[in-house]
Amino acid sequence: MRWVFLGLGLVTAGVVSWMGRRGELHEGRPWVFITDMAFEPRYDAQAAGPFFSDDRVMRAPPAGTVPFGGADYESDAGSPRQNPDFLREDDRYYRGKEGPNWVTQNPVKLDIVLLRRGRERFNIYCSPCHGATGVGNGIMTQYGMVGVASITDDLHRLMSDGEYFNVITNGKGRMMPYAPQIKVRDRWAIVAYIRALMRSESATLPDVPESQRGKVTP
Numbered sequence: 058m059r060w061v062f063l064g065l066g067l068v069t070a071g072v073v074s075w076m077g078r079r080g081e082l083h084e085g086r087p088w089v090f091i092t093d094m095a096f097e098p099r100y101d102a103q104a105a106g107p108f109f110s111d112d113r114v115m116r117a118p119p120a121g122t123v124p125f126g127g128a129d130y131e132s133d134a135g136s137p138r139q140n141p142d143f144l145r146e147d148d149r150y151y152r153g154k155e156g157p158n159w160v161t162q163n164p165v166k167l168d169i170v171l172l173r174r175g176r177e178r179f180n181i182y183c184s185p186c187h188g189a190t191g192v193g194n195g196i197m198t199q200y201g202m203v204g205v206a207s208i209t210d211d212l213h214r215l216m217s218d219g220e221y222f223n224v225i226t227n228g229k230g231r232m233m234p235y236a237p238q239i240k241v242r243d244r245w246a247i248v249a250y251i252r253a254l255m256r257s258e259s260a261t262l263p264d265v266p267e268s269q270r271g272k273v274t275p
């Protein structure tokens with residue numbers, strides 16, 4: 058009986074090691090008994106194919122092709138191109154960059170509507186971690202979120218608008234990117250509002266309109 062078990066063990070080990078060869082690239086088709094059109098002929102992107110005379114599967118658009126899509130209006134950055142938002146070519150607006158440098162000035166025209174929008178978006182998306190004033194004491198910090206940066210301290214004051222835009226867009230360190238949730242224009246609105254927060258935190262009496270100064274307690 059012992060030999061039967063031993064033999065069975067050896068056979069099992071053999072079968073398992075033969076079938077479970079991991080890490081090897083198998084070029085052939087897997088065994089599929091009901092194929093359900095799983096193996097239709099097709100061309101992959103960038104592949105070669107015999108159909109066209111130049112053997113390329115992907116075709117170049119005819120000369121002079123104009124991309125279609127987007128609305129026919131100027132982008133916020135005032136780009137004179139038509140459909141600027143379709144190609145997202147405007148580096149200043151879409152990436153916060155001017156050549157290799159961050160833009161120093163918000164490309165969106167600042168007004169009170171934009172600031173209000175920025176305040177609203179900031180309170181939704183940023184204040185849970187960074188706190189309503191941006192010092193890094195949001196509610197999440199009471200639930201284990203550590204290392205949240207203050208975004209209005211002296212160091213971060215030096216960051217340019219484009220850099221702020223980039224942190225929101227792509228995240229930084231342990232902060233996630235917010236590009237999927239926050240639209241481009243809203244990101245700029247948030248940047249504008251952060252500047253307002255910074256200003257408010259180091260405001261002096263002359264910043265307050267004269268009619269309101271009586272109400273301020275120093």
Ligand code: HEC
Nearest residue numbers: 182183185186204205206208221224225229230231232235
């Ligand atoms: C889930 C928490 C969380 C949220 C929400 C959040 N942040 Fe952050 N943020 C962090 C953390 C953590 C850091 C520190 C990242 C690091 O240094 O690893 C950080 C860092 C930053 C910095 C500093 C980057 C630097 O270079 O020092 C800026 C600016 C910033 N956040 C802006 C924002 C803005 C604007 C929003 C809202 C759109 C936002 N954050 C939302 C967690 C968050």
